[in-house]
Amino acid sequence: MIRFIIASVIVAAAFAAGGSFAFDTKPLFFYQTIGLLFISTVGLYKVLVDMKRDRPEYFVQIYLATLGIKLIAYAAYLVFMVKRQSEMAVENVVFFIIGYVIFTALETVFLYRFVQQADKP
Numbered sequence: 001m002i003r004f005i006i007a008s009v010i011v012a013a014a015f016a017a018g019g020s021f022a023f024d025t026k027p028l029f030f031y032q033t034i035g036l037l038f039i040s041t042v043g044l045y046k047v048l049v050d051m052k053r054d055r056p057e058y059f060v061q062i063y064l065a066t067l068g069i070k071l072i073a074y075a076a077y078l079v080f081m082v083k084r085q086s087e088m089a090v091e092n093v094v095f096f097i098i099g100y101v102i103f104t105a106l107e108t109v110f111l112y113r114f115v116q117q118a119d120k121p
Contacts, residue, residue, distance in 0.1 A: 001045075001046065001049065003110075004042070004045055004106075004110045005042060007106060007110070008038055008041060008042050008103070008106065009038075011102060011103065011106055012034055012037075012038045015034055015098075015099055015102060016030075016031070016034055019034075019095060022095075023091065023095075025088075027085065027088045027091045027092040027095060028081075028084065028085040028088065028092070029081050029084075029085065029092050029096075030095070033081075033092070033095060033096050033099055034099065036077060037096075037099045037100060037103045038103070040070060040073070041103040041104075041106065041107050044066050044070065044107070045107050045110065045111065047062070047066065048062065048063055048066065048111060049111075049114060052114065052115060052118055053118070056118070059115075063111075074096075074100065077096075078092075078093060078096060081093070081096070
């Protein structure tokens with residue numbers, strides 16, 4: 001878990017630094033987006049790791065449920081962002097989607113490695 005948190009902090013810092021260079025004017029939701037992605041990714045990773053340890057027979061169902069819940073919550077966040085700052089809607093949405101892909105890839109890689117180790121006899 002500590003390795004995942006460290007990797008997530010590094011990814012969040014790199015994402016913030018890269019986003020700072022990419023935008024002349026940062027979108028209004030720049031830091032909120034990074035925070036949301038970081039907190040939700042770390043939180044869901046902890047839930048999934050605990051689920052795999054305690055109730056491994058439900059891991060796949062819970063993993064799929066978290067994906068669905070995450071997509072609905074993120075869609076609501078995107079709608080809020082676009083309504084709140086419509087003049088930079090494209091920048092906000094593109095920044096969010098890039099972050100979503102990066103953080104989801106990080107979570108997937110770490111979960112895959114965890115599941116592989118947990119399933120070894």
